[in-house]
Amino acid sequence: MRSNKPWKVLFVSLAAALSLSMLSACSSGKNNAEDNSTVLATYKGGEITQKEFDTDVKVMKLLSPEQAQYLELDAFKETILKQEVAFEYLAGQADDKAKQEAEKQADSQIASYKQGLGDTYESSLKEQGVTEDEIKNYMVRVLSVYQDMIQKVTDDEVKKEFEDTKGDFTVASVRHVLVGFTDSNNKERSKEDALKRAKEVKAKLDGGADFAAIAKEYSDDTGSKDNGGLYENKELGTYVEEFKKAAQTLPLNTISDPVETTYGYHIMKVESRTEKTFDQLTDEQKETIKSSVASNKLQEFMEKNLDSIIVKINLPKSSASPAASAGASAAPAGSPAASAAPAASPSASAGAK
Template sequence: MSLNNQKAWKVLLVSLAAAVSFSMLSACSSKSDNAEDNSTAVATYTGGTITEKEFALDQKIMKFLSPEQAQYLEIDAFKESILKQEVAFEYLATKATDEAKKQAEKEADAQVASLKTGLADTYESTLKEQDLTEADIHAYMLRVLTVYQDMLLKVTDDQVTKEFEATKGDFTVSTLRHVLIGLTDANSKERTNPDALKLAKDVKAQLDAGADFATIAKKYSDDTGSKDAGGEYKDKALGTYVEEFKKAAQTLPLNTISEPVETTYGYHIIEVESRTDKTFDQLTDEQKDGIKSSLASKGLETFLEKGMDDLKVVINLPKSSAAANESGTTNTGTEPTKAPSADAPAATEAAK
């Protein structure tokens, strides 16, 4: 994920990163000009409606672009959240500037071309299997990208500079080592939280007694991304780590063994070998764009939190067959978690 952008678009619940170049995108309505739509309105708001047919098309597109999210579309609460976000995107797209629409058109063309290249010879057959057309995909992306580009164009250089000053610790570059004692061991056997903490304290005791950190990491760490490197992550920006890990790495005295640091992954024993602060002028263009993207997402969050009331949104979704039970869960199973990959350490936050 891009630096300082780990929470970007966090309010949007459907991940389409594989299809488009942003972390999180929401469903948006794809109105068809080819056939009359007499289906029931599932959402009404000041100035517009979203019909059952439109929402069904959007769900098919979501499943096509992000099949791992398909199970959630059977959950009523999830569908309602998506539909409310559709309202926001449909409304905001009509308010976007001509420049935003122009940029979005280029981006949508590029993304569809990329999708076509990725699927190669299976592109047409895959669309047919999903009962979709290229125009459907393009219209979907265009509306989302129009809102995104409009939000980006509203971000000023002064705002980017101020945001950096407020979060400059995220851009500090550090070399560190860590041992992760996970809540699941190397044999995929679950550990209780107390057992993980007990083992983490034992690891710390061995390191405090002079044991070699790299050797200990290779023996005990459950982080596949750093274990073979002796627990080392070299020259990485601290903003790429989950919050608890990041704060520890920002404040821990150099060359000091930390107490166990708890994150959603388990317990970490950390040793920071170096930290180098950065000035704004030293940021890469990608990092500056990451700040800008984060600010754009905040603009959308603000609208979703404070601007939706003015639209007087009314949702009229039929109940699904996968209705939630009294505990709030459904028969679709629990939400899956993403295992850390070799280039995304266990300490690195997955896209929310």
């Protein structure tokens, strides 16, 4: 399970490029227009001005509108600025092959994005106050860095990552009944009431009740209740952590005790479970693992090396209220802390509605 460190919470650029599959870039140069704005960050080899920072924030808002409110808070602005330093610094070290691959991906992604927005494409950019060139210049940094890191991942690192996370690739058929903290009518349910109802479900199943009938009557997971609560032959890595661990360890064909996740309590039954070896992985799965290793290396750079390349931060305070900043730091459900990372998705199988 991912931690909620601020830089991970606001890792908007990487999430937009990889998880949301939105815009990329075709060139890595900065805007050549004269820029006399205040220097906000100085790092080994370069600097970031107020104009550059403001432009990148606008791009982030366009790519991740659900996170726009957090991009205005002092609690996160310094994190965003440091993130920008990291991508500019690392993009400068990326080789030509990485940049060419970034451009190739950009061509495909920008075409898909334009097609998706249709006639509203130009107005969307105008509303946010950015140009296509600014979006491209921003995103090329992200993809160039990411591609450069992927190229450096070795086969041994891929195999080690698989061994460390091999349970994620186990394929299982799981039935469950979700008693949510929000019921099917979107009415909040207390944790005590949810647990009481979950225990009632377990008692009925232990007594021989038909799982499919119980799921249809009790489950708040609209994605599975009409299918007898069944998610069939799914990789366990798609589930939230608590659900995944239970699915990995429960004895087959037994009714679990209530398993708590952020969505509520699950009563589970694992009907089948098949582990995979490395040799059984598809090329696509191996590429996914390679991407994970690259992301981990990027995270490690952020945590261990970023501060050492920053010479000075000169970020003025905004007018956002301290209360608003404090509230954002708490990262409520639905905020970037719950949605920023690709693998942090709750998955339909864990009760998403």
